[in-house]
Amino acid sequence: xxxxxxxxxxxxxxxxxxxxxxxxxxxxxxxxxxxxxxxxxxxxxxxxxxxxxxxxxxxxxxxxxxxxxxxxxxxxxxxxxxxxxxxxxxxxxxxxxxxxxxxxxxxxxxxxxxxxxxxxxxxxxxxxxxxxxxxxxxxxxxxxxxxxxxxxxxxxxxxxxxxxxxxxxxxxxxxxxxxxxxxxxxxxxxxxxxxxxxxxxxxxxxxxxxxxxxxxxxxxxxxxxxxxxxxxxxxxxxxxxxxxxxxxxxxxxxxxxxxxxxxxxxxxxxxxxxxxxxxxxxxxxxxxxxxxxxxxxxxxxxxxxxxxxxxxxxxxxxxxxxxxxxxxxxxxxxxxxxxxxxxxxxxxxxxxxxxxxxxxxxxxxxxxxxxxxxxxxxxxxxxxxxxxxxxxxxxxxxxxxxxxxxxxxxxxxxxxxxxxxxxxxxxxxxxxxxxxxxxxxxxxxxxxxxxxxxxxxxxxxxxxxxxxxxxxxxxxxxxxxxxxxxxxxxxxxxxxxxxxxxxxxxxxxxxxxxxxx
Numbered sequence: 001x002x003x004x005x006x007x008x009x010x011x012x013x014x015x016x017x018x019x020x021x022x023x024x025x026x027x028x029x030x031x032x033x034x035x036x037x038x039x040x041x042x043x044x045x046x047x048x049x050x051x052x053x054x055x056x057x058x059x060x061x062x063x064x065x066x067x068x069x070x071x072x073x074x075x076x077x078x079x080x081x082x083x084x085x086x087x088x089x090x091x092x093x094x095x096x097x098x099x100x101x102x103x104x105x106x107x108x109x110x111x112x113x114x115x116x117x118x119x120x121x122x123x124x125x126x127x128x129x130x131x132x133x134x135x136x137x138x139x140x141x142x143x144x145x146x147x148x149x150x151x152x153x154x155x156x157x158x159x160x161x162x163x164x165x166x167x168x169x170x171x172x173x174x175x176x177x178x179x180x181x182x183x184x185x186x187x188x189x190x191x192x193x194x195x196x197x198x199x200x201x202x203x204x205x206x207x208x209x210x211x212x213x214x215x216x217x218x219x220x221x222x223x224x225x226x227x228x229x230x231x232x233x234x235x236x237x238x239x240x241x242x243x244x245x246x247x248x249x250x251x252x253x254x255x256x257x258x259x260x261x262x263x264x265x266x267x268x269x270x271x272x273x274x275x276x277x278x279x280x281x282x283x284x285x286x287x288x289x290x291x292x293x294x295x296x297x298x299x300x301x302x303x304x305x306x307x308x309x310x311x312x313x314x315x316x317x318x319x320x321x322x323x324x325x326x327x328x329x330x331x332x333x334x335x336x337x338x339x340x341x342x343x344x345x346x347x348x349x350x351x352x353x354x355x356x357x358x359x360x361x362x363x364x365x366x367x368x369x370x371x372x373x374x375x376x377x378x379x380x381x382x383x384x385x386x387x388x389x390x391x392x393x394x395x396x397x398x399x400x401x402x403x404x405x406x407x408x409x410x411x412x413x414x415x416x417x418x419x420x421x422x423x424x425x426x427x428x429x430x431x432x433x434x435x436x437x438x439x440x441x442x443x444x445x446x447x448x449x450x451x452x453x454x455x456x457x458x459x460x461x462x463x464x465x466x467x468x469x470x471x472x473x474x475x476x477x478x479x480x481x482x483x484x485x486x487x488x489x490x491x492x493x494x495x496x497x498x499x500x501x502x503x504x505x506x507x508x509x510x511x512x513x514x515x516x517x
Contacts, residue, residue, distance in 0.1 A: 001118065001120070002117060004128075004129065006294035007112060007294075007295045008114065008293060009291075014113075014135075017105060017111060019104060020103040021105070023096065024091055024093065026090070026092075027110075027131065029095060030129070030130045030261055030265075031085065032085050032128050032129070033059045033086075033125045034125065034302045035306060036056075036057045036060075038306075041053070042462055046460065047461065048309050054083055057309075059125055063121060064081075066122070067086065067121075068086070075097075076094060099116035101114060109133075111133035116129055127295070128296055129295060130264050136260060138252045138285055138287070139286065140187070140227075143374045143419075143432050144416050144429070144432070145373075145417045146416070147370060147371070148430075151417070157421035158420050159201055160203065160239060164239065167509050169444075169447065170509065174243070175241065175243030177450055178240070178244070178279055178280065179276055180236060180245050180278060180442050180446050181270045181280065181281045182229075182233060182245060182439060182442075183250070183266045183281060184232065184248065184249050185249075185252040185263075187225055188221050189220075190230070190425070193221055193234075193424055193425065196423040197238070198238070204241050209246045211269075213266050214265055217249070218249060227422070228284055231431050231436060232282065232439045233247065233439075235439050236282065236439035236442055239443035240444075240447060242450075244276070246273075246278055250266040259287075260293075263283075264300060267281075267304065267314075270312075271303060271310065278312060279311055279449055279459060280314075280446055280449065281315065282315050282438050282439045282442035283315070283339060283345075284317045284438050284439065286317060286338055286339055287338065289337060289341045290333075290335055297341060297383050297384070300338070300342055304342050304344040305344040310461060311460065313459075313461050315347075315348055315439075315441050315445070316347055316348065316438060317340065317347075317434035317438040318337060318408040319336070320350070320375070320376075320377060320435075321374065321486050321487065322374070322485060322491045323378060323489065324491065333489075334379050334380075334398060336378065336379045336381050336405075336407040343464075346409050348409070348412065348438045349377060349437070349502050350367035350415060350437050351364050351367055351411050351414060351479055351502055351505075352413070352418050353415070353506075366483060366493075366502050367414050367482065367484070367501075368485070369484075369485060374416065374486070375485065375491070376408070376411065377408065378407050378500040378502075379407060379492060379500050380397070380402075380404050380406055384404050385404055390405065392468075393406070393497065394497075396492055406498070406500055407500065408503040410441060410467065410476070410505070410506070411501075411502035411505060412436075412441055413440075414432050416430070418432070444507060448512060448513050448516050457517060467504065468504075471497070471504040476505040477506045479502040482501055483501060484500070
């Protein structure tokens with residue numbers, strides 16, 4: 001047996017945990033395999049069909065078969081086998097014996113005290129085992145304004161046309177022929193809210209499909225936390241109304257299914273959805289990466305990377321807590337959020353945007369904290385190394401931290417004090433956060449994709465090398481003022497070029513489209 005690394009949590013998150021007494025309960029785990037020679041696919045960066053990918057980069061049949069036989073002998077139930085994942089269920093006792101684990105618990109939370117072990121023949125193929133803990137909770141990346149003096153439209157917030165004008169959206173593109181997937185977790189929306197929004201801003205009723213990944217229903221936008229799905233859908237559809245939109249709904253996690261498992265499930269479903277065939281995915285959720293076992297983050301990234309091989313780009317909100325790490329029994333520290341830290345995802349940070357009377361940009365700075373109401377998530381990953389596309393930039397290094405993948409990659413308005421108008425539960429409100437910036441960028445990439453399709457060009461899912469080649473050019477509005485200090489911790493400052501507050505900055509969409517074709 002071979003021990004796998006990266007499946008245990010920091011001791012600070014387990015200080016009140018004790019050995020699990022009731023081991024008869026059920027647990028779901030996903031054993032995620034990584035593709036063979038994925039680097040070759042990235043180097044070519046041309047979309048493949050799923051069939052081509054599985055044929056050339058799939059797990060060898062004998063490894064797959066032997067693993068199936070092993071987990072069955074050990075008593076785990078195989079719920080399903082997908083392209084690169086074994087979805088397993090069993091009691092905690094069976095899972096512990098299968099993988100050589102001891103489980104700890106504190107209330108409804110559980111986590112392993114040691115690393116799992118697997119047979120040697122399969123160890124090199126495993127990206128990570130997801131679901132061995134349920135410590136991380138779900139946090140949508142949205143905020144409400146506390147200062148209204150800079151809100152657009154007499155305090156009503158930005159309207160879709162304001163954003164289109166400010167960021168210079170081409171008038172001849174609307175996303176036609178492109179499918180955008182929006183991943184939601186136990187967050188629903190009301191059709192009447194959407195209709196009110198579309199009607200108010202003359203948005204043609206878009207194509208919108210709801211898909212339940214795991215049986216989680218659309219609750220109709222009746223809960224306060226449903227603001228997330230409502231914001232995502234209203235603004236993505238308003239900025240690219242000609243696109244097809246698919247909402248992939250999954251559970252936010254439960255006592256026997258972690259949020260980490262739900263994210264993996266939703267990602268896999270969307271990426272291998274051959275009925276709707278999304279080419280862009282948007283995620284507005286996350287939490288500090290140290291709350292996830294590193295293997296979970298690697299497994300997510302492996303799935304996102306598979307998507308890039310099919311021409312699918314995944315965008316993730318970088319978070320709303322600046323460079324600040326959530327308090328734990330061990331104190332506070334700088335962090336980036338997961339899944340935004342995944343190097344195959346495009347991490348979207350936030351800015352503070354003020355317009356001139358003619359709609360042009362008067363001021364745009366990094367989203368900086370005012371009255372403890374959030375700042376653009378950003379910093380340096382302590383899980384992922386520096387990706388090749390960031391090798392040529394000067395990443396900031398703080399004392400006591402390792403150099404790694406820098407977050408975010410790009411940005412857009414996110415400050416709630418310069419927030420967005422949203423129709424929610426029958427009334428109007430203003431919302432901000434990188435939750436707004438991520439679906440807005442998804443809409444922007446829908447326009448890029450439409451333009452490329454019109455020019456008979458494919459769209460590479462792994463867009464970071466292209467974005468970083470464009471960095472520092474007029475494609476981006478370089479943000480040079482602001483910081484993401486938060487919670488009493490000094491974070492990072494906006495600088496010329498890439499920075500850990502706004503990445504390369506906000507887009508000049510017309511130039512972005514022109515450069516991409």
